[in-house]
Amino acid sequence: MLDIVKTWIDRYFSEEEAVLVFVLLLGISLSFLFMGQILAPVLTGVVLAFVMQGIINFMRQYSIPKLVAVWVTFFLFLGGFVGFLFLLVPRIWRQLSSLYQDLPNLSQQLGGLVAQLLEDYPALISERQIDSWIGTISTEAADIGQWLLSASISQLPIVITIFIYVLLVPILVFFFLKDKEQVLAWMLNFLPEKRPLMNKIGSEMNAQMENYIRGKFAELLLVGLITYLLFAVFDLNYAALLGFLVGLSVIVPYLGFVAVTLPVTIIAFMQFGWSEPFLYLMMIYGLIQALDGFLLVPLLFSEANNLHPLAIIIAVLVFGSWFGVWGVFFAIPLATLIKAIVYAWPKDELKS
Numbered sequence: 001m002l003d004i005v006k007t008w009i010d011r012y013f014s015e016e017e018a019v020l021v022f023v024l025l026l027g028i029s030l031s032f033l034f035m036g037q038i039l040a041p042v043l044t045g046v047v048l049a050f051v052m053q054g055i056i057n058f059m060r061q062y063s064i065p066k067l068v069a070v071w072v073t074f075f076l077f078l079g080g081f082v083g084f085l086f087l088l089v090p091r092i093w094r095q096l097s098s099l100y101q102d103l104p105n106l107s108q109q110l111g112g113l114v115a116q117l118l119e120d121y122p123a124l125i126s127e128r129q130i131d132s133w134i135g136t137i138s139t140e141a142a143d144i145g146q147w148l149l150s151a152s153i154s155q156l157p158i159v160i161t162i163f164i165y166v167l168l169v170p171i172l173v174f175f176f177l178k179d180k181e182q183v184l185a186w187m188l189n190f191l192p193e194k195r196p197l198m199n200k201i202g203s204e205m206n207a208q209m210e211n212y213i214r215g216k217f218a219e220l221l222l223v224g225l226i227t228y229l230l231f232a233v234f235d236l237n238y239a240a241l242l243g244f245l246v247g248l249s250v251i252v253p254y255l256g257f258v259a260v261t262l263p264v265t266i267i268a269f270m271q272f273g274w275s276e277p278f279l280y281l282m283m284i285y286g287l288i289q290a291l292d293g294f295l296l297v298p299l300l301f302s303e304a305n306n307l308h309p310l311a312i313i314i315a316v317l318v319f320g321s322w323f324g325v326w327g328v329f330f331a332i333p334l335a336t337l338i339k340a341i342v343y344a345w346p347k348d349e350l351k352s
Contacts, residue, residue: 017197018345025341032323041165043326045172050213052077052177070177077173085166088244095241109270200344205337212333215300220247223292230288234281237271250292251329253312257289311335 032039052073059069176183191198224247231239242264249256265282272278315335319327327334 017192017195020192021197021201021341029322032326036323036326040326041168042172044165044169045176047213047329048077048169048173049176049180050210051217052173053180053210054214056177067178070174074170074174074177078170081170088240091240092244095238099238099241106267106270197344201337201340204340204344205333208336208340209333211300216251216329219250219292219296219300222296223247223250223288226288227285230281230284234268234277236281237267242267252316253332254309255313255316261285261289 032043055073055076056066056069059072060066064072224243227246228239228243231243236242242260245260246264249260252259264285268278268281272281312332312335315331316328319331319334321327323330
């Protein structure tokens with residue numbers, strides 16, 4: 001047994017750089033696992049700086065000085081950040097509170113619809129099943145209300161967290177945009193000068209990460225905005241809240257679509273019933289989702305490595321359980337990183 005372990009170690013960890021890469025990956029993973037809440041504002045700043053870097057690169061193509069491009073980009077970001085905080089967030093919160101207040105009424109309406117379903121199709125659904133469904137819905141509604149109540153009672157830590165993000169994130173974004181080269185040079189000073197394995201993995205992941213982050217934010221904004229406009233045109237209840245959730249759902253491949261379509265369908269059906277507005281709304285909503293999956297995603301992520309859907313779902317579940325929201329967001333890049341490491345990892349041939 002010891003000989004087998006020794007042979008495996010000799011094959012995959014015979015080079016010093018391979019050992020160093022393994023230690024670095026382990027250290028970074030443990031840092032985010034145990035210090036995720038502390039590092040979250042920093043990671044938020046890095047992600048937003050990645051998104052805004054594209055604007056700087058565009059302006060630099062027209063010989064605009066870097067400092068001018070940085071300041072223009074930063075003020076664009078600041079305008080969007082302030083608009084999100086003071087325009088979008090209050091509207092979403094009001095609609096969420098309204099949805100909570102309407103939950104008892106919605107539960108009664110749903111009970112009536114289910115009872116009508118029992119009357120129309122008595123052979124398919126039993127009264128016991130309906131009572132069980134209504135009881136489950138009532139329990140879930142009570143749990144949601146209890147969660148909202150506890151969140152409102154213990155809102156001081158939430159307020160402090162929001163204050164930290166509002167204060168730190170714009171500052172971090174500015175310095176990441178302004179001093180990106182200096183920060184990268186400082187980090188590279190801690191690595192050996194000759195690092196072919198790291199360079200191979202890093203060059204592949206750099207393009208992948210930029211493409212993914214910018215594309216994902218563009219997809220989030222486009223899908224969320226178009227869906228909100230659709231809901232607003234049909235005067236759907238909680239249009240801003242549902243549009244925001246649909247936008248966020250693109251972060252979670254496959255699973256996000258399923259999770260957000262269910263409440264959209266329920267709320268639309270309870271408002272419009274089995275009518276033409278409901279059918280038209282769901283048809284256009286399905287068309288938007290289809291265009292996102294078959295047109296927008298291939299267009300935005302044309303440079304991304306192909307990953308099997310099963311690998312993506314497993315990555316979302318695993319990294320989401322380890323690192324929370326950020327694990328879900330970076331599930332595809334992390335899966336791509338693992339794929340790149342596996343293909344680039346040095347392997348000594350086994351001796352016969």
